[in-house]
Amino acid sequence: MAVRKKTPTPTLSPSVAVAAPVTAAATSQTDILSLLNATQKKKRVSKAHKNAMTMRAELWPDLDENRLWRRNVNDGFSTIPRTLSLIASIIDDLAKKETGKSQAAGKTYFGLWCRVWDENLLIIENETAYALEAGYPGERNTTTWRSHMRVLQRLGFIEVRDGAYGPFNYVLLLNPYIILRGLKDQIPQKTYSFLLQRSIEIGAQGDLLENSGKEEK
Numbered sequence: 001m002a003v004r005k006k007t008p009t010p011t012l013s014p015s016v017a018v019a020a021p022v023t024a025a026a027t028s029q030t031d032i033l034s035l036l037n038a039t040q041k042k043k044r045v046s047k048a049h050k051n052a053m054t055m056r057a058e059l060w061p062d063l064d065e066n067r068l069w070r071r072n073v074n075d076g077f078s079t080i081p082r083t084l085s086l087i088a089s090i091i092d093d094l095a096k097k098e099t100g101k102s103q104a105a106g107k108t109y110f111g112l113w114c115r116v117w118d119e120n121l122l123i124i125e126n127e128t129a130y131a132l133e134a135g136y137p138g139e140r141n142t143t144t145w146r147s148h149m150r151v152l153q154r155l156g157f158i159e160v161r162d163g164a165y166g167p168f169n170y171v172l173l174l175n176p177y178i179i180l181r182g183l184k185d186q187i188p189q190k191t192y193s194f195l196l197q198r199s200i201e202i203g204a205q206g207d208l209l210e211n212s213g214k215e216e217k
Contacts, residue, residue, distance in 0.1 A: 078116070080113045082202050083202070086198065091105050091152070092106040094186060095148070098151055098154060112173060124166070127142045128141060149168050149171075178207050
């Protein structure tokens, strides 16, 4: 900030506030770490993207990109946890322990994530459509779908409120990593270790580690 010489100037009105300069001390250590982590993550993603594109060009030199589904070009995509397929498999195992019989509740859970937006809230007015997407085309499709939804509710992956369109009119999707951490004792150690390993690879381990605070991410 430039320093002006003291010269006679009109007195500022008391209502005029002078903004204090932003100093390094005003920035918390947490903010600095978050910024560094974000920068490092961006560099890793850029490097991985460059490497993948190099390999793709080598292996498919005549590729017509119009044959690809690209998130940045095509519409109709959803943001989901990268470990969702593994989480769905774990849910199937947990559902079997919960009910005593095989139940593919993981497919139902996967279908919910394919529908949800950033509010994490689903307003379900057509249960049949959700049942079909989960792979239940028969006459008892909604009955099967509802039974799996109840399993997801009991396990803690979702919270529900009933409404005019049924008992699952409103569904709230909770953070699956936090739920899985709470169910750790019910998950085989080998499976949980693999989930943790994969989460570390993608930088999503914070909610799986009990002693890891948000500021450490």
